[in-house]
Amino acid sequence: MHDAGERFRPFEHEGMYALFAEIRQTVPVFYAPEIDYWVVTRREDVIAVLRDHERFSAAVATQAVVPWPPEMLQYMVDQGFTNESVQVACDPPRHTRIRSHVQGFLNPKKLQSFEAEVRALVQGYIAAMKGQESIDLVDALTYELPARTAFLLLGVKDIDPRRIKKWTELRVKLMHGHPTREEQMAAADDLLDFWRFSCDLVEQRKVNPGDDYPSWLLASRAGDDSRLTENEIKSLTFALLLAAHETTSNASANVLLELMRRPDDWNALVNDPSLIPNAVEEGLRYVSSVVAWRRVAKEDFELGGEHFPKGTKLLLSLASASRDESTYENGDIFDIRRKNARSHVAFGNGIHFCMGAPIARMQIRMMIEELTSAFPDMALITDEAIEIAGVLTFRGPTRLPVRLIP
């Protein structure tokens, strides 16, 4: 018998990797009573579940871990909160229909076309850091930049990225955190503001279309509800206002933290920037910002030698999977030259594979490129504790204090 279920603290990130490292060999799956999910620890099983959308539904992927109080639900409905599952938490055929529209915009080629604009954004943030001796990289770079990139995709201008970040954090907490009832009720109005912001954006594009995501979706809908409804487009916009930056902020800070902890690796990147793309992949593998993702079984199944009934909820530990020794030699070691780093599952797998992966990678790569070039001697200020903020699914440092010049 093992005690993984008692020891696993789903909302706390301190010690999570160590626990998985200890149990992965012997415990492929265990029950976590605090959340009523079964936790899957091995890469092979995680990928098998993600790829098997026939038997495992994504319906629970973004479900509130702590259900909303009925009064809150009612209030939201009364106030016109008509957000619906459109992508990451829905199954075929609905998922297939919607993804085929989204793919016209969120695809590798289109995302690459933002390269020059993203580069200019990164350079702007780096320029603003110059002249300072020390800085918090989260505050100065990783927190805001991905939101600005999201604005590029959405054609949004003149909005304070911090406004979106605050809304997003609230939404993440409501979905994947464990808020108190008071916190839930207090969040309702802010969440409504966030929803209305997304709706307004779509309404504006109906009048003034541009070369942006909501405009693309509206054109792709071509006024036909059987293709895509307006409410679906509003929900897609609402979703992108979260998906396109929250994860990237965390991921870039995670990678930078690991590099700062290892001055030799940082120097290697300073001296040979061609190592950067693989360092990004290794960072995503070693500490992904999405540590876990959820599925629910549509029928009885077997996993790790055990039988499970239909309705079983699974928490797929992407964190554990990406360090699984059966694929990654010394998986708990950070190695910027690791050959198979890119086979991590940080972006999921199967039909829901992350649609923003190319631009997420691009941003992290450019941040490292510009930082290594502007501040080759950048070093962690080690006497300041670094807090890792975590909810069930996401993980990232809240601060990353560094000295920019020796």
Add this chain to the structure above:
Amino acid sequence: MDKQKITFQFISANGESQEVEGLTGETVMQVAYDNGIEGVAAECGGSMSCGTCHVFLDEASFARIDAPSESEMDMLDIVSSDRHATSRLSCQIKLGSDFAGAQVHIPESQY
């Protein structure tokens, strides 16, 4: 029908070729994966959702095997590396005897 062995080649962006063997019914992506071929990332695991398993075939093989489906053609429009006349998604090519001897070129980058 018994599975047959099919032999073909992967050719990397810098021209190195490697002969590999797969079984009928397997996809070119699977064979790449099983043989540790670099440059075929295939990140969505063959569900035609990522475009990172893009390859180019030699003309004769491209013409010989079944044509790509419409959704594969759509995906090929949006892959990151330039599309060629003989571009395919390796996760959508199932090995058959008509694939024997094919040359599968790997693009420089799938990012």
